[in-house]
Amino acid sequence: MSFDAILDDYEKRREHALAMGGPERVARIKARGSLHARERIDYLFDEGTFIESGLFATSFIPEAQASTPTDGKVCGYGRINGREAAAVSHDLSVKGASSSLTNVKKMRHMRETAVRNGMPLVLLNESSGARIPDTMGAVGTGALGQDPEQFVRRREVPYAAAVLGPAYGTACWFTQLSDFVAMRKGGVLAVSSPKVTEIAIKEKVDPEELGGWKMQSEITGKVDYATDTDEEALDLIKKFLSYLPSHHNERPPEGAVPAGSDDAARKILDIVPAERQKVYDMRKVIAALSDKDSVFEVKPRFARAATTALARINGRTVGYVCSNPLFKAGALDPDACDKVTSFLVLCDSFNVPLIFLTDTPGFLIGLAGEVKKAPGRIMNFMTAMQLCTVPKVSIVMRKSYGQAYLNMAGTRNADEMLAWPSADIGFMDPNVAVNVVYGVTYEQDRELFAKHLKEVTEASSAYDLASIYSSQFVIDPRETRQVIARLLEVHNRDRTGGISKHQLGNWPTTF
């Protein structure tokens, strides 16, 4: 055969593979308003940087080879804002992007290459689950499991996922394993499809109810953001990755500091009321302390009594762990503990210094929390916080009580402990403490209540904390940004180049 003929054959095979599942199936994907697998890759990566791996991969079953271009998962490497990344883009037009022996090998290669070379792994998930008949019987199922590291997260590199349609089986598993998830509304994230669920357990269930965006972003908290379009989901992945290093052995990249970034912090007292019974939105405080427009909240719809956010201060990436008085008075419930724990794991794994902003009446007590294993979740949070070896700066703004004071990196749990002059610190809210310790309520005896309140609140000020050197600084709230910035310069971890010990690297991704 001449080279002309060889290349002609090559071109035909290439065109066939690039055509995905054929024009009709691709048109059906487009008709629902989403991008197809290759358009997603084009949108994700910088123009002209994508190099595809496994273009000629197909099903291992001879009769299915012609109908399985790329075997339903488009894989390869490209650059995102100039930085290398690996990606798997599920192609729903090829056998529902179901997982097979060949395309699981492709996914493995992407993961291994990303980890070996220190670049993020991006997973554009949409799959009907395991492919039938490939995985039928002992021969089919037993052929799986060739990769004993397949589902192991050591967090050497960030995983970022988008759920852009139905995501069952492997697509669901890798979403669970990811550090960040954006989900297009209409997508479904679940172990199995509603159809399989109905057949297997006779439970008729609506897909949205089973694993829709509202459930996943508000109740389970697995999804960080829900979007209306594929493009928005991909933009969020790019933004998330912009705060992180490409791998765990480097510091996060620095950003430019926009002009006017110091202005809002000086007006912080316009946000925080002096009266402790009044609430405010901690997100406004975070925005004021950070470089202008640099805040990227993580899991904004989930467990809102805690706010977690990536941001920059003087160009450096930081992670905020905060109670938010606007929701549940900032009383941290079990879901808030989970949210904080997963964020601590993220920040410590990728060398992001932590800023704790505390204004909380404590952990939310009561039956509802106990049923949700509140004690265990509080200790998970505490253990994770104590294992973090990135720089930690902790600030009590108005109040911090009991175990929550310790969980929010109180005293020696932070590299530097700060308090605003307005801070009140104690074993529990003083008003409640009078009831508990002396059995007196305000309504019963105002005079006696006031007397005991004075006793309970004695030695609970920022200055009392500073007097025993359990806080190193009492600061004017309007200087908070400058002080944090300066302390991050001091706690630069030069001996290790800013690299944490990564003691949380293999912490479970859901717990």
Place this chain on the structure above:
Amino acid sequence: MAEERVRSEMTGKVWKIIASVGDEVSDGDEIMILESMKMEIPVMVDTDGTIKEFLVGEGDEVTEDQEIAVLEV
């Protein structure tokens, strides 16, 4: 028109109802203030709609996840 139930996010007491039946509200608007953990906790709606009914009154005790108002959306 569909109905959406507004729920209390925590156990506490209804301190003030600051909106009225018939009011048009938008996502994030406060309709009521609870008193809990010695703090004033606003109840915000998370969708646009019109207030059809309040299921609790000022001074009532509410529990976490209790339905406290009905919106028409």
